[in-house]
Amino acid sequence: MSRSTDAAAVEAANTAFYEAMETGDFERVSDLWLDDGATPITCVHPGWPVLTGRGEVLRSYALIMANTEYIQFFLTDLKISLAGRTAVVTCTENILSGGPAEDGAELGPLVGQLVVATNVFRHTSDGWKIWSHHASPVLTETEENEDGDPGTNEA
Template identity: 85%
Template sequence: MTHPAAHQADRTAVEAANTAYYEAMEQGDFDTVTDLWLDEDATPITCVHPGWPVLTGRGEVLRSYALIMANTDYIQFFLTDVEISLAGDVAVVTCTENILSGGPAEDGAALGPLVGELVVATNVFRRTPDGWRIWSHHASPVLPENDPDDAPDTDD
């Protein structure tokens, strides 16, 4: 049985690692994002960005972050519904990413148009001698709900 103080310390450390991941993304800090991912061992890392196929292995995953950072001038995450589950050396964090982002500016503007997006994410962490590291990230867009009043009239 895990001691309650140790369990709370693990929760705090996982929450800090999860927060560091999103802060590094906001700052475009590729080195920190790289450091937060688990080093390859017997189990490869995996990542699913919204609308992307599954990326497997450190090379593919980190290339995807380099590509996203190169094409995103501004991104901010407001995390809600954050839940942390711990089981030994594995932690699962689920959350809603309320994302505000902007691509490259056009026509001399300081920033490209800002777009809001709602995404649900699952981040799986593993304990390492260097702290908690991301093993898998899976993010999926939340589709807008259709209002039944907006449905086409089929009573013709």
């Protein structure tokens, strides 16, 4: 495969991962993760400890999907780096999500979140699979505090 073909395949696998999350397709999310029996996968969700192994990682996605009524990802700043059978994708996840509805509403309140993510892929006989996902919240600057120093919004 050429580098441009590999890059396109990695981008397609990365997009499929976020689309599977949006549609709540746990089976597809599971299928996109590396499962070679020898290489442990890892995942860090914003504010969570490192999760290691298919059991822990996939349980986390099942938990997130069960407790998220609506989620949509708008990916920006996407960059793909290739090194042999490994690919690193960095991007900004502009997330719009909603929790359970209250008082008979169709959907709970929507919340926006900005997260930077690194997704590491390995090429297998079944295509590019996620080896590691690490996501961290972006702290946005707020107005200057009383000392004249810019503050951050840590909520």
